[in-house]
Amino acid sequence: MAPPTANDPWLAGRHFGIVIDAGSSGSRLQIYSWKDPRSIRIEKNSELAYKLPKVEKGTRDSDLWVTKVEPGLSSLADNPQDVGAYLRPLLSHAREHVPPSLQKDTPLFLLATAGMRLLPPKKQAEILLETCRFLVTHSNFKIEDASSVGPCGSSVRIITGEEEGLFGWIAVNYLMDGFSGSSKDRTTYGFLDMGGASTQIAFEPSAESQKMTKDLIDVRLRLLGGHEIHHKVFVTTWLGYGTNQARERYVGKTITDYESVQNGHEHNDYHDDDDFDEHHMIPDPCLPKNLELDETPVHLTDPSTSHLKKKHKMLGTGSFEQCMKKTEPLLNTTKPCPDTPCLMNGVHVPPIDFSVSHFIGVSEYWYSSEHIFGLGGAYDFVQYERAASAFCSRDWSNILKEHEESRSQHHLGGDGEVVKDGKVVDAGQWGPQVEIPRLQMQCFKAAWIANVLHEGIKMPRLVDPGGNDTTDGEKVAAEADKKGLGRPTFQSLDTVGDIAISWTLGKMVLEASKEVPALGKTAKPLVDPIDDIEDIEHFPIQPIRPPFLSLDGIEDRLSPHLPSSLTRSSLGFSPVLFLFYVFVIFFVLAFG
Incomplete structure (x- = not known):
């Protein structure tokens, strides 16, 4: 399908942005779009002035905004020369659906996650360099110049689990209107994400807790009226606490x-x-x-x-x-805590007031609640426990029989982990080839989710509007009969409206927000939250920078050995950066 034409009303004043989520099992390209904030007329005292730009799918056909290739980018660790062939279908899809006249102003990001994090730094650097070379030479999309961050600046890089958490936190609060309105009393939602390898938490501590917490990240966004909002967010990740690795640890201990x-x-x-x-x-x-x-x-x-x-x-x-x-000890809640308070595995987390802070859980929190139990959405521990107990106690032959009956009647549905050669490669509707692994692990995953929520991050099993809570399971059933418990403490969600909750959406909301004109000329430019940390060298979260791509570091080491006439101050530009560009051009001519 051809991209929209210049006289298409839908296209008027529309900007686009592209994110390639390079995960461990595959790379997913997503096209987003929004109206140019500078073209939106904001009336004085209008409610619109206190909203963020509306980020939507980047195609009018709801299925064409996203496409995926398999396996993960990290699978090319020993063959970086194949990156071009791997990325070509994704890039072709983007070029097909973003109007050619707008491509040069459309930012493209390839942000790699868990799979790439596990590679040695040299392998990371080789793949990033080849990725940069291919995207620059085969498209007209907006890609940053080389810098100390990488060969394509921050357009092509590996992000940390904490950065995923921050972008996810932005996405959740954007979709749930956590940022909208002029009231200073508005509370934001906390964000919980769990995959196969790790789990993340991101939330805005109370004003009292912020005074006692030093490891907060300043998230800055600009509303359509030009007002800048600031939120101090805590984020951390627990590696090995995703469902798959937790299962592996459990099996070893058992x-x-x-x-x-x-x-x-x-x-x-x-x-x-x-x-x-x-x-x-x-x-x-x-x-x-x-x-x-x-x-x-x-x-x-x-x-x-x-x-x-x-x-x-x-x-x-x-x-x-x-x-x-049996799974509770795997939380390691008794591990020594060097910086109190701590939750799991000796990791510091500021106090959470669950009577005020409400959380949204995505990924495995949603899958384990919805796709077998049908309990996605507002979380009720009593219902969840009853459903899990009933499922676990069923005979496996009975479960298989019901599965076969559902399959024959085409009643299957869910996230459907598609397993190929022992690896999860896709997620779609359940069928005979995809539902069995979910059914086998559902009991474990349900227990792990509940333990992480209640014994790990200490979420009460029930919270009432007055702030009274209980973690005593025996009292929960009686307390659950009370009416008017208000906004749920925890909800598992997958989408809001027709937009999927994804960290990639949070990244695009930030990019759209950067386009809003500031109220004053001296306003500090908006940047990714990780780039707003002033003393990053001493901060517990460190960005991932493959070593030989750190051009500033190379220049610092070489400068003392260069003639004064060849230094940055004499030339007016970086000689190292110049040589890097020469290398890239040579690489393109030789191997392109």
């Missing part, structure tokens, strides 16, 4: 504990088997009853436990309550 008990009671020749003895069934309350799974623990570092890394057979005993008890 097998170790089981072996310890067995060795303490009788001689066990189980270790001598080349594969595994299927007569040794390790009971697992986190699997539906009578489900058998072969598991191989990966989180064992003690050489004396190497024999445990063989396959073991887990047998589901189906108890949500026991699963909650």
Whole structure:
């Protein structure tokens, strides 16, 4: 489909922005658009003056604003020369749907996440350099010049989990009107995100807590009337606390504990088997009853436990309550806290007043609530616990029978993790090839989510408007009968309206906000929150900068060895940056 033409009314005064979310299982290109803030007439005292630019899908066809390629960009670690072929379908899609006359003013960002973070710095740098080269030479989109951030400035880079959290926090509050209105008393929503490897939290502490917290990030946005709003946000991430890695840690601990008990009671020749003895069934309350799974623990570092890394057979005993008890220690809530207060794993988090702060959970918080239990949205612990207990205790054969009946009647639905060659490569409607892994892990994931919420970040199971709360499970059922509990403390969401909640949306809201004219000429330019940290070297969150791409650092080391006539001060420009451009041009001519 051709992009809209110049005389199309929908296109009048419209700006575009593109984000490629380079994740671990694939890269997803999303096209956003918004009306030029400078073309919007704002009447005096208008409510519109206190709103952010309206960011929408970048195509009128709701399905064409996004496209994806697989697997992840990080899979090219040993073949960076293939980056061009990998990105070509994404770039072609963008060029097809953004009018050619607007492409030079359309910012394009490729922001890589978990998969790229795991690569060695040299591999990261090689992929980023090749990505930059391809995007610059094969498109007319707006891409930043080389800088100390990277070969394409901040247009092509790896972002931290904390940056994902900050952009997600912006997206949630944008969609939930957390920023709108002129009232200073308006409270923003907290943001919770959980994937397979990590979980993030981002929220605005109370005014009292802000006075006692030093590790806050200033999030600045500009409303359509030119007024700048500031929010002090705390964000942190827990690596290894996503559902998949939590499961791996749980499996390792369960097998170790089981072996310890067995060795303490009788001689066990189980270790001598080349594969595994299927007569040794390790009971697992986190699997539906009578489900058998072969598991191989990966989180064992003690050489004396190497024999445990063989396959073991887990047998589901189906108890949500026991699963909650067995997974709770994995939160590490008793780990020493160097900077109080702490939540999980000794990580400092400012106090959270849940009677005031309300949270939105996305990704796994939504999947684990909605796609089996049908309980997405406002969170009710009593309903959630009952649904999880009922599901976990069901016999696996019964679950499979219902799955087959639903499939034959085309009643399947949900996030549907599509597994290919052992890797999650897509998410769509459930079907026979995609629903089974979700059903197998639903009991564990439901318990892990509940433990993270209530034992991890200490969210009360119930909060009433007066601020009274309880974490005592025995009292929850009685308290739940009370009426008028007000705005829910926690909601799991996937979309608001027809817009998906995504950190990429938060990034685009920030970009659109940057286009709003400031009220004064001396106003400080809007930047990404991480770039607003003044003393970044001593801040706990450090941006990811592959070492040999740090041009300023190279120049600092070379300058003392250069003749005075070849320094930046004598030439009026950076000789290192000049040589870098020469290298890039040579690379393009030689290999383009």
